[in-house]
Amino acid sequence: MTAKAIFITGAGSGIGQATARYFAQRGWFVGLADINAASLDDTASSLQLGQFSRHVMDVRDRDQWALALRDFHSASGGRFDALFNNAGIGTGGQFADMPAEEADRLIAINFNGVVNGVIMALPYLRASKGVILNTGSASGFYGTAGLALYSATKFAVRGLTEALNVEFAKYDVHVCSLMPGFIDTPLLDQVTGDSNETASEKLRSSGMEISPVSSVAEAAWKAVHSNKVYTPVGKLAKRLNLLSRFFPSLLVRKSKQMDAASNAL
Template structure:
């Protein structure tokens, strides 16, 4: 069987690194993309020799996407069979407290970057059909809008919508489109402040709310299953599963819970 190739954005750490390790164990060639060159090198060092390549990529740069994908295919010596649109940044806090720069950067990376990635990936995935897969990182925040994370939630609802739209749009081309919808995952992103004006990191807020933090290895296994399976959206972690259940079967109760959560933040 010919070796397959996956191209992963946000591959320098966290979910991207864990997924890179999982696919390398499965025998895939892994293209690691990020703006963090040192982090990419660390990820590559965890993979078997000759089974990866590194590509500096700002997902907001549409032309850079084309160059990075072509370089990855050249390094792999194959086509590209999966693109993992994973790069993203957190942003929390009351919407009235966020700066225009914070809002624009989050929209550009979390949503525009994913759209650009889908555009750039299309010819490669079509050439690999029926094995071509676009996998997008959405979020539990894309299931129901989260108080204190309005802009982040908006981007992840957008990623969810893009996934569903392209699932229909690309079906005739033999390209499968999937998303991961994780809750809070144990990655370095949790150690970031919610926004520039905050001194509290996300991990502290999650623990204070009594929510669970899911091991990143679970996301990696979910990504493997999503690429090889037929589920449109893959929920990862208890928070995501609870939100999905409540939004479908108990929307009124969920709405009250979200309003209570907003009041408990004192905002």
């Protein structure tokens, strides 16, 4: 029997790379998609030949989606069991300081890219009764000052996920989302501001938890194999999930702490 297959965007680094390796180690065929060809080579170098396909693509371009998914479906032997809509960027800072062009880019990648993935992959996943997994964020539980537009895109991903999980039930397609907090990816290794501290160092000094990227890959595996609509990853995300449902006033206080941490970046 042909191995199950998952197509992962943003597979060149961070969460996408860790998840690709995690699924491959468990016998899945993995479609590696990223806009950065060199980073795709890095991910592919840790996988066995015949266990993956490689696709340089921009999630904002539906024609590139169509080509990549067609080639992936062929390379996987006709299998397409899961789509991991993971590609995204983490632009932060005060809303008033963000250039309009960067705002457009953030929305186009973080939300429109997810919509494009759903549109283009749905015919394959209806045929396989598969799973759509989207990368959300703990910032999708409550609007995060200092990350306002990023937070808004993750709210949008969360809303889309919840709605489509209901709509697509008639197709036996499960739609779910990961909701991680701060994750230990190369993005947090960057030096920020006028100091020589990295983003991760500043977050830790602000008292914010940073979860290992392996925890997100493990959560992605569990999400694809469960009926949950969204999965918080890390203590921060689990706290925000709880507060958003039962203690909204306390969530405002937690949001101010996150604002202070994001401003430190």
